[in-house]
Amino acid sequence: MTSRTARRKRGQILTETGLEKIKEAIAKAFPNGYTLPDISARTERTHSADNPKSSNFVSNDTISHILNRRAGADKSKLESLFRAFGLNLEPDDHKAAADHFGHQAANSNQRQDWGEAPDVSVFYGRTEELAKLEQWILTDRCRLVLLWGMAGIGKRFLSVKLAQQITDKFEYTIWRSLRHAPPIQDILTDLIEFFSDEQETDLPTTVASGISRLIKCLQTNRCLVVLDGVETVQERRYPERYQEYEMLFRQVGESEHRSCLVLTSSEKPREIDLLESRTGPVRSYKIQGLTLDAAREILREVGLVDENEWDSIIEHYRSNPLYLKIVSACIVKIFAGKASNFIEKNTTFLGRIEKVLEQQFEQIHNLEIKVMRQLAIARDSLGIDQLRSEISPPISTSKLMEALDSLLCLSLIEKITEGDEDLFTLQPVVRKYVINRFGQI
16 A cells, blocks of 8 residues: 555545535535635634644645545544534544545445535536537547636536536546646646556656656546646746646547546647547537526526516626626625616626636737727727727738737637628627726727
8 A cells, every 4th residue: 555545544534424514514604606725714713813733724635635535634624624614523424534445445446536626516507518528528539628718607617517427437537726837747647646546656757758657547547537727837827837738638639548638728728729620539619608597597596686687797797607606796795686776887897807807818918918909999899900900000910810819719809700701809898807907098
């Protein structure tokens, strides 16, 4: 038994009863969603916010282990987590981790590791998307699938829901977040150890050998790998690091194997453009806004009234689930949930949406900013020739096409077709942000 396996079996792990109890308490405490740092901060406050090393403090990693039941934890940490949400840890809420993992190994040939995957017990719509993606992975045997779309559109949640629905068709399922831009060697080591049941001791020392070893794992077993947040290792942010990830994506897409790598990103990686085809083993799916019924359900859950006024809000925010949650929470606080009162103000509320867009705009270049400013000023949709004539100093059509292609890959502009002409425009939320940040001139 490796030291990593031994660590997993130490301490206590929640039973189904205990897990359901704490998840219900967390959901009640954070009705608009939560992150691991949110939960961790709450454990700090039960003792002393000035002392993060207090006995009550529970770290992000430990909370992830507890909620995903992928490793044992000290009983005191379980007690601290429960206490932070007004609960007492009862005897039937936990059991020895060794018993849990021993039973799991004896009764299942499948292994799952969900890492920091969010809870998707509350999930809105996406029936058609799930059906299409399931067909691609299980029937068409795609080797690499990209889920991409603008920030807040629900890529992360969709990736978890998809993986949960099809995990029984795989021997191994692993979900990992790239939001902290880990070096690829860390990811490769993690995957190889997982697929070897922690029995691999001679781990690769180079990226190339690590990718080759991983491909062998994908060929030997039927594996489902989800890497969430590829935009954090994109070329704009980490040029050298992305080259290594690019090598991984290319080899997974081109090599024969039995497995599937699912990626999520707010920016479409350039390598996927070169690999994908409509019927081939590498495909991409752009995630659009929710259906009207699913979007209405979000507004209903948050507490909006005046249901006959909802559709205009949903259209204005393009059915983006995160945007809808942010604006509807504001309407509840300021207008007691009355959608009609908000609509009367004839404004585009940004709030926390501004920070979401800020992260994307940190990566765009000067020419792309000029393009977006012109689209924001124009308000109407513009074609390439008209857009080029408005930009000063003059630029070539080729350079403008490069900028438009980049902005489309970032989902920051929209393309519509009127007759035989392709036109470009901005969503209302993006237009408001561009005007606020860069001005109208």
